[in-house]
Amino acid sequence: MSNEEQKSLNTKNEVELDNEGRRKFFGKTALIGAGVVAAPMTAAMFAATAKAKSSEAASSVVHPGELDEYYGFWSGGHSGEVRIMGIPSMRELMRIPVFNTDSATGWGLTDESKRIKGESADIMMGDSHHPHMSMTDGRYNGKYVFINDKANSRVARIRCNVMKVDKMITIPNVQAVHGLRVQKVPQTKYVICNGEFEIPMNNDGKDSMKDVSTYRSLFSVIDAEKMEVAFQVIVDGNLDNTDADYDGKYFASTCYNSEMGMNLGEMITSERDHVVVFNLARCEAAVKAGKFKTHNGNKVPVLDGRKGSKLTRYIPVPKSPHGMNTSPDGKYFMANGKLSPTVSIIAIDKLDALFNDEIKPRDTIVGEPELGLGPLHTAFDQKGFAYTTLFLDSQIAKWNIEEAIQAYQGKKVNYIRQKLDVHYQPGHNSTSSGETRDADGKWLVSLCKFSKDRFLPVGPLKPENDQLIDISGDTMKLVHDGPTFAEPHDGTIIHRSKVKPDKVWSRDDSIFAETLAQAKRDGVDTMSENKVIRDGNKVRVYMTSVAPTYGMESFNVKLGNEVTVIVTNLDQVEDVTHGFCMTNHGVQMEIGPQATASITFTANKPGVQWYYCNWFCHALHMEMRGRMFVEAS
Ligand code: RUQ
Numbered sequence: 094m095s096n097e098e099q100k101s102l103n104t105k106n107e108v109e110l111d112n113e114g115r116r117k118f119f120g121k122t123a124l125i126g127a128g129v130v131a132a133p134m135t136a137a138m139f140a141a142t143a144k145a146k147s148s149e150a151a152s153s154v155v156h157p158g159e160l161d162e163y164y165g166f167w168s169g170g171h172s173g174e175v176r177i178m179g180i181p182s183m184r185e186l187m188r189i190p191v192f193n194t195d196s197a198t199g200w201g202l203t204d205e206s207k208r209i210k211g212e213s214a215d216i217m218m219g220d221s222h223h224p225h226m227s228m229t230d231g232r233y234n235g236k237y238v239f240i241n242d243k244a245n246s247r248v249a250r251i252r253c254n255v256m257k258v259d260k261m262i263t264i265p266n267v268q269a270v271h272g273l274r275v276q277k278v279p280q281t282k283y284v285i286c287n288g289e290f291e292i293p294m295n296n297d298g299k300d301s302m303k304d305v306s307t308y309r310s311l312f313s314v315i316d317a318e319k320m321e322v323a324f325q326v327i328v329d330g331n332l333d334n335t336d337a338d339y340d341g342k343y344f345a346s347t348c349y350n351s352e353m354g355m356n357l358g359e360m361i362t363s364e365r366d367h368v369v370v371f372n373l374a375r376c377e378a379a380v381k382a383g384k385f386k387t388h389n390g391n392k393v394p395v396l397d398g399r400k401g402s403k404l405t406r407y408i409p410v411p412k413s414p415h416g417m418n419t420s421p422d423g424k425y426f427m428a429n430g431k432l433s434p435t436v437s438i439i440a441i442d443k444l445d446a447l448f449n450d451e452i453k454p455r456d457t458i459v460g461e462p463e464l465g466l467g468p469l470h471t472a473f474d475q476k477g478f479a480y481t482t483l484f485l486d487s488q489i490a491k492w493n494i495e496e497a498i499q500a501y502q503g504k505k506v507n508y509i510r511q512k513l514d515v516h517y518q519p520g521h522n523s524t525s526s527g528e529t530r531d532a533d534g535k536w537l538v539s540l541c542k543f544s545k546d547r548f549l550p551v552g553p554l555k556p557e558n559d560q561l562i563d564i565s566g567d568t569m570k571l572v573h574d575g576p577t578f579a580e581p582h583d584g585t586i587i588h589r590s591k592v593k594p595d596k597v598w599s600r601d602d603s604i605f606a607e608t609l610a611q612a613k614r615d616g617v618d619t620m621s622e623n624k625v626i627r628d629g630n631k632v633r634v635y636m637t638s639v640a641p642t643y644g645m646e647s648f649n650v651k652l653g654n655e656v657t658v659i660v661t662n663l664d665q666v667e668d669v670t671h672g673f674c675m676t677n678h679g680v681q682m683e684i685g686p687q688a689t690a691s692i693t694f695t696a697n698k699p700g701v702q703w704y705y706c707n708w709f710c711h712a713l714h715m716e717m718r719g720r721m722f723v724e725a726s
């Protein structure tokens with residue numbers, strides 16, 4: 094078959110597949126269950142289509158030695174981490190341990206990481222969902238990436254100059270912090286996040302825990318610099334996803350359980366749930382005026398934003414909405430229908446009138462396009478198109494926003510431009526710079542929850558599939574399959590010009606400031622001295638490292654001593670990272686160039702205990718080791 098013939102066949106397939114009939118076919122299978130949506134015929138047809146199409150699409154190939162144009166910040170889902178991707182190559186560049194425990198870097202094991210984790214230092218796992226970078230005037234500013242831990246109700250901050258977590262907090266008064274976003278304008282003063290699961294407001298176990306009328310979900314507003322909860326707002330119903338506007342005035346969150354149901358059946362009874370909109374200025378004023386309460390023995394101001402409050406408005410939308418996305422022109426909040434095939438378009442410029450009670454909540458809805466089954470999240474380009482994932486249909490729907498609004502006004506327009514099969518069951522999708530004013534309509538990544546037949550089989554547990562789609566032309570073109578491990582929930586695609594990581598650590602980095610302060614108290618110059626400090630049962634061993642040697646070849650301790658090893662890497666060469674591992678003691682860490690890192694363990698084994706460098710640093714890396722002599726008394 095010639096290229097031309099193949100092309101016309103593809104176009105034909107596209108037309109056929111985009112038509113009503115196919116949607117009905119999918120509709121039926123979807124009802125049988127999400128697991129069977131991918132009929133083999135469709136997969137085969139589309140494999141052929143995608144292959145031929147890739148010849149005319151922008152290339153995802155980034156040649157050896159060339160750099161990607163975009164950074165992708167991917168959540169690791171229940172792996173608990175954040176991954177840095179290169180887009181469009183889809184190469185995984187780095188993993189940033191966040192809520193998980195990491196053997197290679199010692200995250201969760203080192204003293205520095207335990208200090209940062211604070212009260213949750215003993216928790217070794219997490220469920221990270223939504224990584225979002227801080228912004229200035231609606232554009233990424235390269236400073237921080239924030240991410241939530243649904244499993245342990247935490248929020249962490251990654252400092253992007255070193256790509257390490259520098260702050261982590263547990264959000265009080267809530268359970269399961271889910272949706273997370275940042276204030277976009279004028280800058281990220283606040284990080285906003287949703288408490289998903291409903292719990293008694295005073296959850297002390299003293300009153301009846303079964304009285305659901307005492308259960309609440311809270312919206313949390315976090316001071317991004319201090320990483321402290323500035324205030325919280327009680328809402329009616331629960332909270333799922335959230336986003337901020339481009340005016341610095343409103344935040345909006347979806348609620349899928351306005352029923353306050355405690356089981357699936359109860360949660361999906363009403364035909365409508367809602368979007369709750371928060372008025373930032375009114376919330377701040379209420380905090381200032383002291384119109385709040387505190388709960389559960391913490392000091393966080395909790396405002397009452399339930400129905401009837403001046404702080405919030407509730408906009409009814411079709412049942413069980415999920416994703417919340419702001420269009421990059423700043424005009425609309427979009428609530429993705431999930432159980433409804435629609436996306437509800439909320440006009441942000443009508444919200445002032447809504448808060449002044451001049452219009453009714455539903456008057457803010459200017460469009461409700463029907464897109465297909467299971468709309469979960471919507472991404473945007475700069476040309477007025479939206480891209481919505483259809484979980485049940487395993488498709489991305491490309492649609493025109495203004496035309497969807499015209500259709501809502503009764504005009505006969507077909508706002509859907511294309512539906513592209515993805516493989517399979519997409520959750521989030523993300524466009525290049527699409528959640529900022531810099532949306533550029535180049536790339537779309539579909540984070541598919543199932544890969545099924547797309548890769549070599551690897552056992553019952555299969556990878557997921559992050560698919561790269563070229564959206565620069567009139568039609569979307571699938572160009573790359575990227576297998577990933579559990580579970581990139583969400584990802585943001587950030588132009589590389591916005592991110593400027595350091596090459597080596599600076600000696601005054603706050604991440605190890607407390608370690609340096611201890612050295613100072615011990616009278617040790619970490620840049621030059623190798624010294625053992627004995628402090629009762631505690632032993633602090635300060636040593637330097639220069640490839641391929643540690644500054645200390647051996648040291649002595651007594652059986653049962655609590656030993657802290659503090660290593661300062663004097664190498665100034667980019668990419669020369671050393672490690673420290675004490676064999677048979679379960680401790681291991683990374684020490685980057687010019688960094689200081691420390692780890693504490695009990696010397697509970699007598700005799701000779703070797704330590705070694707576990708980050709390959711030199712031709713004589715194997716020889717970079719030393720002995721701890723543990724004297725039995
Ligand atoms: S949610 S798959 Cu955790 Cu972002 Cu929608």
Ligand code: CUA
Nearest residue numbers: 706708710714
């Ligand atoms: Cu130092 Cu390997």
